[in-house]
Amino acid sequence: MLARSAIVATTLWFTLAGPLSAQDLGVIGPTYDIAERDLIEAxxxxxxxxxxxxxxxxxxxxxxxxxxxxxxKPRPVPGIKPTETARTFYIDPTFTLDRHIQDEHGRILFPAGTKVNPFDYDRMSKVLLFFDGSKKEQVEFAKRYMAQSKIPVKPILIAGEPIKLMREWKREVFYDQGGALSRRFLIKQAPAVVSQEGKRIRVDEVRP
Structure with missing residues (x-):
């Protein structure tokens, strides 16, 4: 509902902005012949x-x-090392709206300043497993973890060869291209397991 309302509000803004118009402003500076044909020929x-x-x-x-x-073989995500000291930490996903969220009639659904926790509206359907596919012990750990988990697991590489692993495992393997997810979850060591605990995100950096 929140996402839909945000889209409606954005659409409404563009609608109220009205159509753009064009007009002839005349010659503002010196003009030159277009030399594009010479460039194309070159x-x-x-x-x-x-x-x-x-x-x-x-x-x-x-x-x-x-x-x-x-x-x-994509570039490895920088700044992540094999787990030396296991640790568990939590991330609060709550964020504060910086503007009003309105419906298509302009009614305010969520005023600016409202604190929103996504877990009030939905749950994580899968556990995220980050690991280094170039290290045999981490690949073996990932296989064991996925086989034993009672919750669906999404395997995400931070290094290694995803296509090769997909052929071997005969299932989807994802890659944290550019490290966007690793940064979001503050991951510094791998393997790392990201899951939901209550209304918080739990991150476990574990030793394989």
Missing amino acids: IQSRLQQMQATGELARHEEEYRRRVIEGIE
Whole structure:
């Protein structure tokens, strides 16, 4: 309901803003002839030269190799080390609205300043398991944990080869691209298990 109301409020704002209009402002400064055609011809000439020498094919192959490598083996998330000292900490997901949330009629549903905890409206349907796929002991731990867990587990790599692991496990394996999730959950060690406990997020950095 909150998300829907936010969308409705945003749509209403754009509606009230009204249509934009354009007008001729005249000539404000000196004008110049467009030289775009010369630029296009120069690019085409350069591409033809690269194709004739085989340079274009080499660039295409190198680009293809980098793309495949980036998918098969993404960059590791920086700043996360194997767990040395296990620890458990909690994160309060409560946030404060910085503006009124209104419905399509302009009625205020949630005034600015309202504190909202997402767990008042929904629950985490899965446990998040962060681990380093390049380390055998962490991969084995992840397999055991997923087999024993009574709650569905979403495996998330912070290093390693997700495609290779998906082929081996025959299931989805995710990757924390850029470390966005790790930063959100303040993870510094792996393996790490993120779950819900009451109205808080529980993070367990464990030793495999």
